[in-house]
Amino acid sequence: MPVFxxxxxxxxxxxDQGNNSxxxxxxxxxxxxxxxxxxxxxxxxLTGGSDDVESCISTFERASRFASHEAILRGTMVRIHLSLExxxxxxxxxxxxxxxxxxxxxxxxxxxxxxxLEDKAKKEKxxxxxxxxxxxxxxxxxxxxxxxxRIKIVGVATSARSSMLVQDGEAxxxxxxxxxxxxxxxxxxxxxxxxSLTIGPFTxxxxxxxxxxxxxxxxxxxxxxMEAKAKEIYDKWLKN
Numbered sequence: 598m599p600v601f602x603x604x605x606x607x608x609x610x611x612x613d614q615g616n617n618s619x620x621x622x623x624x625x626x627x628x629x630x631x632x633x634x635x636x637x638x639x640x641x642x643l644t645g646g647s648d649d650v651e652s653c654i655s656t657f658e659r660a661s662r663f664a665s666h667e668a669i670l671r672g673t674m675v676r677i678h679l680s681l682e683x684x685x686x687x688x689x690x691x692x693x694x695x696x697x698x699x700x701x702x703x704x705x706x707x708x709x710x711x712x713x714l715e716d717k718a719k720k721e722k723x724x725x726x727x728x729x730x731x732x733x734x735x736x737x738x739x740x741x742x743x744x745x746x747r748i749k750i751v752g753v754a755t756s757a758r759s760s761m762l763v764q765d766g767e768a769x770x771x772x773x774x775x776x777x778x779x780x781x782x783x784x785x786x787x788x789x790x791x792x793s794l795t796i797g798p799f800t801x802x803x804x805x806x807x808x809x810x811x812x813x814x815x816x817x818x819x820x821x822x823m824e825a826k827a828k829e830i831y832d833k834w835l836k837n
Contacts, residue, residue, distance in 0.1 A: 647787065
């Protein structure tokens with residue numbers, strides 16, 4: 598809302614004060630404060646009007662930039678590792694042991710419905726072995742991170758495994774010592790909102806998208822609309 602100053606009041610004040618024309622210091626400070634409140638309100642509304650949403654998005658943007666730079670400095674692979682099955686969900690920034698570490702190929706084990714018991718055992722062992730080789734980067738976080746409030750990660754996709762949207766279990770976004778990183782999509786949900794963070798593969802540029810839904814609708818209808826929007830976001834990301 599614009600801040601309007603009462604011109605007739607200012608004119609009267611100026612006449613009464615003789616040569617003391619202009620605004621007083623208090624008036625200027627009050628006006629600046631009001632302008633600041635208005636600007637903050639606009640920025641706040643663009644993030645969905647939620648401290649939790651802004652906190653969540655900002656945290657993962659900061660983690661992504663830190664991981665990208667840290668991978669170059671360390672000369673080794675760094676990742677954002679997400680545990681989607683936990684409640685609350687957890688995430689951590691981790692580094693590989695050295696620059697010689699090579700990720701195994703997970704793609705052939707992506708579809709659990711087509712895996713034999715032997716292949717499922719191989720997949721579990723592979724994941725466990727990889728996880729054991731990564732260690733938390735204490736310079737970035739003292740403890741494993743959790744998501745704020747009612748925010749939840751509903752899907753993660755990366756260029757390394759773009760054939761699937763990971764919605765449970767574990768997911769990772771990898772950053773490489775040559776400056777590249779996985780192109781990635783993170784989709785989140787709140788009480789009545791779905792928002793996403795898109796991470797590009799070569800620069801620090803990231804894109805936020807935010808969608809709100811009618812809280813007055815039934816819970817089932819609200820969940821259906823939010824799930825449909827999450828799928829739409831993923832399909833659009835795949836095409837791009």
